[in-house]
Amino acid sequence: MAIPALHTLKDDLHFLLTNRLPRRWATQFMGWFSAIEVGWVRDLSLAAWRLCAPELDLSDAKKERFDSLHDCFVRELKDGARPVDADPRVVVSPCDAIVGAHGRIDGTRVFQAKGFPYSLDDLLGDRERVERHRDGLFVTLRLKSTMYHRFHAPCDGALREVTYIAGDTWNVHPIALRRVERLFCRNERAVLDVDPSRGGARRRGGALTLVPVAAILVASIRLHCLPQPLDMHYRGAQRIECDAKFDKGDELGFFQHGSTILVFASGEFGFSEHVVEGATIRMGQPLLRNETWSS
DSSP: OHHHHHHHHHHHHHHHHHHSSOHHHHHHHHHHHHTOOOHHHHHHHHHHHHHHOTTOOOTTBSOSSOSSHHHHHTOOBOTTSSOOOOOTTEEEOSSOEEEEEEEEOBTTEEEEETTEEEEHHHHHOOHHHHHHTTTOEEEEEEOOTTSOOEEEOSSSEEEEEEEEEOOBOOOOSHHHHTTSTTHHHHBOEEEEEEEEEETTEEOOSOOEEEEEEOOTTOOEEEETTSSSOEETTOOSOSEEEEEEEEOTTOEEEEESSOOEEEEEEOTTOEEOTTOOTTOEEOTTSEEEEOGGGOO
């Protein structure tokens, strides 16, 4: 009985420390502090991070030394560190992540954790977009703070518009998902409708949407197709037009620290064998499969 009690206490402390402090202030402070390019600050910060997170692995990073803690957070990888599945029927994971809740969308109802549903209407904010994913599939991809923080194109395609939805900065740790209702709908997020293509031609038979969700210490999403970051200081239009074309595996942007990407797909897709709750998936590994894309 002692072990479950210990885990409960640890979860309670984690929840209190990350969600009951002034979240926006803590996020702004972390953004400033992590960018300090002073050698002893960087070295002490990285040493403290390694002490708290011994699983941090920088062996596949392109750089051997970093200018700041932030520079390490948003590190690039060595060439070839993430092979991308070339099968045209496969949609790959856009990021390194822990697979969270996933499954069939119940009409427009999705689950962030068992017993904690949320509505696509609340999350996506657009009725046409919601209808494209009615009764489709969803996957929750959680990026731990120690993981590679950049995200990539899950298939060949284009991005014509980005929708930015301002919000809070709740922690997206599983303990918070089991305690805070509609958490993803409360947090800052961007909505990316991927327009799939093959050989430059638009593909039919499948809608795909990525929703990068910001969190405490990481309320900043940078997309290479936009001139400015989407963060708590953004005051521009909610719908931002762009014209980005990409191949599967091309880098789309990055989080400042670590967070979550929600993936929504229409009913033509099925899950790959890598989609198991609690499993680690890497960018480039199969996530979804669409047999109508065989040619």
